[in-house]
Amino acid sequence: MKVRKSSVIIGTLTLVATLALSTAAAVEQEAPPRAEAAKVKLTEVAQAENPTAGVAGPADTVWIAERAGKIRVMDEQGLGEPVLDISDETTVDGERGLLGLAFDYGAQHLYISFTDLKGTSTIDEFAMEDGRIKEDTRRTVLTQEQPYSNHNGGDIAFGPDGMLYIAFGDGGSGGDPHGNGQNLDTLLGKLLRIDPSKGDPYAIPEGNPFAGDPKARDEIWSYGLRNPWRFSFDEAKGDLLIGDVGQSAREEIDWAPASSYGGENYGWSQMEGTLPFREGQEPANHVPPVFEYDHTPTRCSVTGGYVYRGEAVPGLRGSYVFSDYCEGDIRALTMKNGQVTKETNLGVNGGEIVAFAQGGDRELYALALGGSVYRLDAA
DSSP: OOOOOOOOOOOHHHHHHHHHHHHHHHHTTSOOOOGGGOOEEEEEEEEOSSEEEEEEETTTEEEEEETTSEEEEEETTEEEEEEEEOTTTBOOSTTOSEEEEEEOTTSOEEEEEEEBTTOOEEEEEEEEETTEEEEEEEEEEEEEOOSSSSOOOOOEEEOTTSOEEEEEOOOSSSSOTTOGGGOTTSSTTEEEEEBTTSSSSOBOOTTOTTTTOTTSOTTEEEEOOSOEEEEEEOTTTOOEEEEEOOSSSEEEEEEEOTTOOSOOBOOTTTEETTEEOSSSOOOTTBOOOSEEEEOOSSOOOEEEEEEOOOSSOGGGTTOEEEEETTTOEEEEEEEETTEEEEEEEEEEEOSSEEEEEEOTTSOEEEEETTSEEEEEEEO
């Protein structure tokens, strides 16, 4: 994703035109991926206690977050002892716990996303030194009160522009009772973009689409999200993909090209995917999902993943890999010209897959809440 140099709020026509023009340019840079040619197996590489998130760390390691509040480092020898333990500060009722990890570029700082004992979503920062956490440097970057114990979101990641992106759900319960998804005066139901390297405790980056709007929060990058359970940036192109959990009918994957200036409205809670959810008209600036699927007896909660850019499974390269928490099958999407042309079931099932992690070598790991950490390998 490019560094933004515009603070213009994207209106309906501008947004649609930007998406249409940039989509074709971005996708045509590479040949269509060949998910159908991929032969994949899951190799269990570690066992953790309710893993919820993973991120590439220093020296070819993968750092794994456990829901109760511990972080462990995985290397060639396996999963080590906790390098951070905040289990006395977290609550795991509902959908809460330690939910996200992110390193800034150069791994100078580690950021964690968790719900504290009161259920408040909290983003904390630690300085790093020689690959180790300096616990005495801890500071709180951002907090958000949560009215309910579900739909807290909690995923965090640094974009290609060096900014920290934060995903919060709509606050919970069911059906977005407070209308947070479409309300620009709250951080709930949003993807945020902040600069924690500046300001106190952070700065609003240049180019945030609603900065300066008295009726909106400056931190907002995009909105209309129900529970964005895992988002990622394509390592090669910078495109943004969000797995947004649906209500009772549809699961969706939202997409924005690297050239986006933000401001996308993904529709919730007026829309659930491409289906109307509330009475009234579809928002004029609604950006429909790039992919959606119906609930089935086994599929009911999308787990967003990554565009595969590794070397182990050549036939998978360029495909977006994701899963469904209820089903556990790992699937891949083939995209061309900003449209999904094929959904492929890769024929492997990891159980209750709650997250994916991308290693420093761009290989992918699938994390099952039951404890297994799998690596995707060629069959």
